[in-house]
Amino acid sequence: MSRRFLFARVVLACCVAVLAPAQPAAAEIDPEADRKAFVRYFHSAFPNVPPDDYINGVYAIDRQSREQWEAIEEFPPYEESVEKGEELYDIPFANGKGYADCFGDGAVRHRYPFYDEAAGEVITLEYDINRCRAANGEKPLKWERGDLVHLSAYMAFVSRGKRLDIKAESEGALAAYERGKRFYYTKRGYLNNSCSTCHVQGAGRRVRTEVLHPALGEITHWPNFRLKWGHIATLHKRISRCHRDQGAKRFQAQHPSYREVEYFMTYMSNGLPVNGPGVRK
Numbered sequence: 001m002s003r004r005f006l007f008a009r010v011v012l013a014c015c016v017a018v019l020a021p022a023q024p025a026a027a028e029i030d031p032e033a034d035r036k037a038f039v040r041y042f043h044s045a046f047p048n049v050p051p052d053d054y055i056n057g058v059y060a061i062d063r064q065s066r067e068q069w070e071a072i073e074e075f076p077p078y079e080e081s082v083e084k085g086e087e088l089y090d091i092p093f094a095n096g097k098g099y100a101d102c103f104g105d106g107a108v109r110h111r112y113p114f115y116d117e118a119a120g121e122v123i124t125l126e127y128d129i130n131r132c133r134a135a136n137g138e139k140p141l142k143w144e145r146g147d148l149v150h151l152s153a154y155m156a157f158v159s160r161g162k163r164l165d166i167k168a169e170s171e172g173a174l175a176a177y178e179r180g181k182r183f184y185y186t187k188r189g190y191l192n193n194s195c196s197t198c199h200v201q202g203a204g205r206r207v208r209t210e211v212l213h214p215a216l217g218e219i220t221h222w223p224n225f226r227l228k229w230g231h232i233a234t235l236h237k238r239i240s241r242c243h244r245d246q247g248a249k250r251f252q253a254q255h256p257s258y259r260e261v262e263y264f265m266t267y268m269s270n271g272l273p274v275n276g277p278g279v280r281k
């Protein structure tokens, strides 16, 4: 390594250490206090929105497009996906076992993501569907489209009404939560936006033709059929689009950072009922 390069690395390391505060100790990480502050912020920004209505995303605050959306929900375009998911759920694996051996009746959406102590990582529902397959000698499904999304849609559907109930207690879980939180609040790109710039401070404002949804409740209605995309897709596809639009190089779905940010986002909505799958413009 040349001396100049080494010097640059040392200087850089020193400045990064000064700029980025060290990860707080587990005792200082308090997801429940964060969640309460988050909820208070939205309840005071939008005092007319009933607490559970945040599960409807942008339609909780955009009365103009709500009627149109409610009409679409009467014959929702995600119905076919739920039906396919139900069929797939009941097809046994080659070893005779099936998804029910991993997930019972499938109504488990409200307990995801969780921190797996043994694996030392955050496990999302989609990630766990592929873990279940691998444990039974089956090939993994593609992350963003097709069978995995249908299974997730079916499992969300049978979990409707169950309130999100996730935990972050152990040291490992708290550290993963904190990394997810940082991902959410990190400013990126030439516009220097973080996820929170648009979905916390910016909720209700307009970006081009779209009204920005409030971050509270943003994960209850996945997977989501986006009319603009013409198909149903997972939360990670949406996160990766927004991540790229921030001027960052996006990651693959189920990248550890996306699983951790989903963990943080879900914790902020803990206690709200699941209403997936959903449909958006």
Ligand code: HEC
Pocket: 056, 057, 058, 184, 193, 194, 195, 196, 197, 198, 199, 207, 210, 211, 212, 213, 218, 219, 224, 238, 239, 242, 243, 246, 261, 280
């Ligand atoms: C420059 C603004 C901007 C930034 C920054 C941004 N997004 Fe978005 N995001 C949008 C727009 C526009 C939409 C579509 C309208 C809506 O639902 O808010 C959207 C939609 C979403 C949705 C779908 C909500 C739903 O109910 O369908 C999620 C989830 C989301 N963003 C998460 C994120 C995350 C996580 C980040 C950070 C990695 C992020 N966004 C950064 C503009 C942004």
